[in-house]
Amino acid sequence: MVTEVQATLTEIKFDGDRIELSVVMPCLNEAETLATCINKAKKALAQLNVKGEIVIADNGSHDGSPEIAADLDARVIHVAEKGYGSALLGGIKGARGKYIIMGDADDSYDFTNLGPFLEKLRAGYDLVMGNRFKAGIEADAMPFLHKYLGNPVLTATGRLFFRSPCSDFHCGLRAFRKSSIESLNLRTTGMEFASEMVVKATLHDLKIAEVPTKLSPDGRNRKPHLRSWRDGWRHLRFMLLYSPRWLFLYPGLLLILLGSLVGARLLWDPVIVWGVTFDVHTLLYAAMAVVIGFQTVVFAVFTKVFATTQGLLPEDPRLTWLFRYVKLETGLTVGFALLIAGFAMSVYALSSWRAHLFGALDPTQTLRLVIPAATLIMLGLQTVLSSFFLSILGLKRN
Numbered sequence: 001m002v003t004e005v006q007a008t009l010t011e012i013k014f015d016g017d018r019i020e021l022s023v024v025m026p027c028l029n030e031a032e033t034l035a036t037c038i039n040k041a042k043k044a045l046a047q048l049n050v051k052g053e054i055v056i057a058d059n060g061s062h063d064g065s066p067e068i069a070a071d072l073d074a075r076v077i078h079v080a081e082k083g084y085g086s087a088l089l090g091g092i093k094g095a096r097g098k099y100i101i102m103g104d105a106d107d108s109y110d111f112t113n114l115g116p117f118l119e120k121l122r123a124g125y126d127l128v129m130g131n132r133f134k135a136g137i138e139a140d141a142m143p144f145l146h147k148y149l150g151n152p153v154l155t156a157t158g159r160l161f162f163r164s165p166c167s168d169f170h171c172g173l174r175a176f177r178k179s180s181i182e183s184l185n186l187r188t189t190g191m192e193f194a195s196e197m198v199v200k201a202t203l204h205d206l207k208i209a210e211v212p213t214k215l216s217p218d219g220r221n222r223k224p225h226l227r228s229w230r231d232g233w234r235h236l237r238f239m240l241l242y243s244p245r246w247l248f249l250y251p252g253l254l255l256i257l258l259g260s261l262v263g264a265r266l267l268w269d270p271v272i273v274w275g276v277t278f279d280v281h282t283l284l285y286a287a288m289a290v291v292i293g294f295q296t297v298v299f300a301v302f303t304k305v306f307a308t309t310q311g312l313l314p315e316d317p318r319l320t321w322l323f324r325y326v327k328l329e330t331g332l333t334v335g336f337a338l339l340i341a342g343f344a345m346s347v348y349a350l351s352s353w354r355a356h357l358f359g360a361l362d363p364t365q366t367l368r369l370v371i372p373a374a375t376l377i378m379l380g381l382q383t384v385l386s387s388f389f390l391s392i393l394g395l396k397r398n
Contacts, residue, residue: 021045021052021118022097022178025105026087031063033107033219038072040111048115056105057091059083085193089186092178101175106218108141109173116211117175126180126206129166129198130173135212142215143228150232157236158195161243164202166210170194170235173213180206185311191231192238199242204314242313248300255293262286267368280367287375294379298386305393331387338380345373 023041027034038054045052056069056076066076079090092100099121103109109130120128137147155169172194184200186193201208240247263286265271270279301322307313349369 019051019053019097020099021048021050021114022055022095022100023052023111023114024055024057024088024091024095024100024102026057026059026084026091026102027061027065027069027105028059028087029061029063029065030105030220031061031065031068032221034065034068034105035072036107036219037103037105037111038069038074041114042072044112044114047112048118050118053096055091055095057087057094059087081189083189083193084191085186085189085196088193089189092181095178098178099175100178100181101173103173104218106220108216108218110214110216113213114175117173120209120211121175121177124207125209126177127197127201127208128175129168129208129210130171130213131168131210132171132213132215133168134210135214137215138217141217145228150228154195154232154235154239157239158198161239161246162199162202164198165208166198166202168210169198171213176201188238190234192234195235195238196242199239203242242307244300244303244307248296248303252293252296252298252300255289255296257293259286259289259293263290263372267372270364280364280371283368283371287371290375291378291382294382298382301390302386302393305390309393328387328391331383331390335380335383335387338376338383340380342373342376342378342380345369345376349373 023045025034025037025041030037034056038056041054045054054069054072054074056066056074057079058066058069058076059079059082066078069076075094077090077094079087081090088102091102099118101114101117103111117128117130132142142151151168151170155167158164158166158169174197176197181197181201184197184204184206186196186200188196198208263283266278266280266283266286270277272278304313304316304319308315308319349366352366352369
């Protein structure tokens with residue numbers, strides 16, 4: 001029988017304690033393969049002797065997929081909002097099982113081999129990821145670009161950014177404890193939902209395990225819904241937005257370091273490298289690197305505070321320490337100290353100009369004083385303004 005999400009939620013109150021495992025499949029025009037996937041899942045549930053259900057999260061199919069699912073006694077949940085993530089969120093919300101195994105309905109994943117996933121869940125793991133690279137990827141099951149570029153690069157990025165233990169970030173067959181995943185407040189609606197689940201599970205210190213799972217060529221005659229470059233970018237964009245350290249902090253610190261080293265060397269005299277003279281013009285760019293780097297680091301702090309306050313990222317002990325010891329007055333003190341130093345150097349430069357009766361000066365000497373002075377003034381003003389804004393962001397935390 002085809003049901004709506006609202007009706008499904010009513011049923012949960014009566015059946016939730018009796019169902020241990022829900023197999024959730026997102027579906028958008030999968031009439032060619034849906035019956036095969038449902039029958040395989042049924043067989044697995046019977047072999048495991050587990051009280052379970054099969055939930056089809058239909059995302060607007062017009063090829064008869066909901067009717068096929070209903071005829072096979074699968075529960076159908078209609079999800080109006082388009083997108084892979086939207087379909088899965090609707091399916092997860094409507095599932096009645098303590099545990100959920102999700103997988104694509106294109107017959108590329110082995111729904112008959114669900115035992116290893118259930119064993120890990122029963123052992124106390126919150127998220128159990130399938131790993132296609134460990135069990136084997138059949139010929140033509142994964143495009144060359146995905147196998148050797150997309151998946152390895154995005155997985156390596158996720159492991160680097162978030163120290164995740166997962167070796168296959170985008171495996172579509174995965175299992176999890178429903179209460180644990182619902183506590184993550186997943187929000188993305190597209191293909192990046194797969195990354196969001198792994199990233200947030202890692203950040204919230206959920207117990208994560210992997211089991212090998214085989215990938216076969218899908219059984220469809222039409223093109224897949226996945227768009228390689230568009231969806232790959234959405235995955236990468238999500239990981240960047242959820243990692244202020246790699247998006248803002250580390251690049252900013254690198255700019256400050258390089259700008260400071262180069263600027264410190266050029267403060268005294270030009271440098272000649274392989275016949276090329278680096279003088280005050282390079283000093284100006286070094287100062288620019290310091291200023292931009294400082295702004296980028298400040299953005300990292302702003303983003304981290306905002307994301308934590310809004311519940312997008314978990315609490316960070318370092319952030320708590322920051323607000324405990326680094327207060328508005330601290331930032332104002334540092335900022336005004338930089339401003340005073342910059343104005344003092346500017347006054348000194350003005351007095352030197354006055355000593356020359358406000359006539360022409362040697363820019364290669366004068367700019368070695370004016371550029372650092374202007375840089376200190378900019379950094380001081382940014383520090384003062386950033387301290388006020390950071391204090392505003394911290395009001396909700398307090």
